[in-house]
Amino acid sequence: MPARRVIVTRPAREAQRWVDALRAAGLDAVALPLIVIDALPQAAQQPAAGMPLDRHDALMFVSAAAVEHFFASHADAVHPMAMPRCWATGPGTTRALLEAGIPAAAIDAPPEHSAQFDSEALWARVHSQVRPGARVLIVRGADAAGHASGRDWLARQVEAGGGVVDTQVAYRRLPPTFDVDDTGIALEGARGEATWLFSSSEAIANLCHALPDTPWRAARAVATHARIAQAAEAAGFGIVRTAAPTVAAVVASIEFTG
Numbered sequence: 143m144p145a146r147r148v149i150v151t152r153p154a155r156e157a158q159r160w161v162d163a164l165r166a167a168g169l170d171a172v173a174l175p176l177i178v179i180d181a182l183p184q185a186a187q188q189p190a191a192g193m194p195l196d197r198h199d200a201l202m203f204v205s206a207a208a209v210e211h212f213f214a215s216h217a218d219a220v221h222p223m224a225m226p227r228c229w230a231t232g233p234g235t236t237r238a239l240l241e242a243g244i245p246a247a248a249i250d251a252p253p254e255h256s257a258q259f260d261s262e263a264l265w266a267r268v269h270s271q272v273r274p275g276a277r278v279l280i281v282r283g284a285d286a287a288g289h290a291s292g293r294d295w296l297a298r299q300v301e302a303g304g305g306v307v308d309t310q311v312a313y314r315r316l317p318p319t320f321d322v323d324d325t326g327i328a329l330e331g332a333r334g335e336a337t338w339l340f341s342s343s344e345a346i347a348n349l350c351h352a353l354p355d356t357p358w359r360a361a362r363a364v365a366t367h368a369r370i371a372q373a374a375e376a377a378g379f380g381i382v383r384t385a386a387p388t389v390a391a392v393v394a395s396i397e398f399t400g
Contacts, residue, residue, distance in 0.1 A: 147336035148364075148396055149327060151176040151345045156206060156234060160339070163389045169396065172336075174327050176345035176352075178316040179207045181214075182288060195226065198279045198308070200250075200271060202229040202264075204292060208281045209238035211312040229268055229278075232259030232387065257386055260367060261296040274304030284311040291315065317348040328353055334360040334380070337396050341366045341387065343373035350377050364395045 147170045150157045157173040164171035195201070195216075203209045209230075228244050230236045230251040239249050250271075252263035272278070278300050285291045290311050297307045320328065328349065330336050340346055340363055350358075358378040365371035366387035374382045385395035 146170060146396055147172070147330070149174050149331050149336050149338050151339060151349070152341050153177050153179045153207065155179075159234075160389075164393065167389060167393045169393065172327060174318075174324060174331075176318055176348045177342060178318055179211075179283075180314040180316050181211060182284065182311060182314055195279070197277060198226050199276045199305075200227045200229055200268070200278045201225065202278055202280045202296065203235050203239065204231060204280065204282045206234045206238035208283065208312050209235060209242055212281045212310070213242045215312065227268075227271065229264055231261060231264050258367060259387055261293060261299075265296055265299050269299070269303065272300050272303040272305045276300070276303075276305040277308065278305055279308045279310055281310050281312050283313050283315045286314060286316050288314065315344065317351060320352055325353070329356070332356050332358055332361050334362055336362075338363040338374075338379070339366075339392060339396075340364070340370050340374060343370050346370070346373045346377050364392055366392070 148164055150160045150164070150171055150173050152160060152175065154173065154175045157175050161171040161173050203212065225244060225248065228239050228249050230239055230249055232251065233254060236249055236251045240246060250264070250268045252259050252267060256263050278297075280297060282290055282292050288311065290309050297309075300307050318324070327336075331338050332353070338361060350356075359380045361379045362381040363371075363374045363379045364383050364385050365374055366385060368384055371382050371384045383395045385391040
């Protein structure tokens with residue numbers, strides 16, 4: 143029996159890690175990035191109001207891309223060992239911080255065995271650090287126009303606890319441009335001949351925008367969060383499962399779906 147096909151939709155660098163891991167687990171994984179990570183102009187990468195980083199009690203990174211672009215733009219001004227506490231929502235972001243030289247003891251993130259890796263799971267770990275006057279810099283992505291994008295849930299929690307939130311945009315998230323091969327992979331998934339792996343509602347929106355006349359009722363998807371599963375169902379995907387964002391959980395869900 144041929145290996146089950148799975149379409150990994152994460153940004154290119156993250157997608158390759160997942161493709162390699164899923165292939166090692168016996169699946170026929172292929173990358174079709176539905177979010178393109180692009181650098182911002184240098185002038186747009188400075189911290190909020192030019193405030194020195196040591197004025198912040200914590201830096202929250204929303205993704206591995208946020209870490210990579212942040213350190214690339216501050217290569218001459220940031221010493222990893224002198225950073226405030228660094229918050230990460232999941233293992234990919236944690237790995238990027240470690241690769242940037244941040245000591246593990248300075249990183250706060252959900253435990254590796256967490257059912258979910260999101261702002262809620264991170265907040266459960268870091269809420270005790272937020273006291274009146276505490277200042278948190280959130281390093282995040284922007285839309286194509288350079289405007290900060292993404293959920294503001296954690297920022298609201300910090301502010302509700304008396305803290306102050308600054309935002310730094312470190313990179314842009316752009317929709318993909320499909321070539322003939324990409325379109326072929328996407329249509330294979332639309333016919334239900336492969337299982338989509340979604341880790342972002344934005345990726346689903348980009349896919350539907352790229353192929354606006356494509357019906358998705360025959361498509362199968364595994365989503366790594368309930369909110370993402372809801373987005374897939376709303377887009378018309380016929381079979382949608384939710385799995386924890388670990389290779390083992392995703393493989394089990396794909397085999398069950400398949």
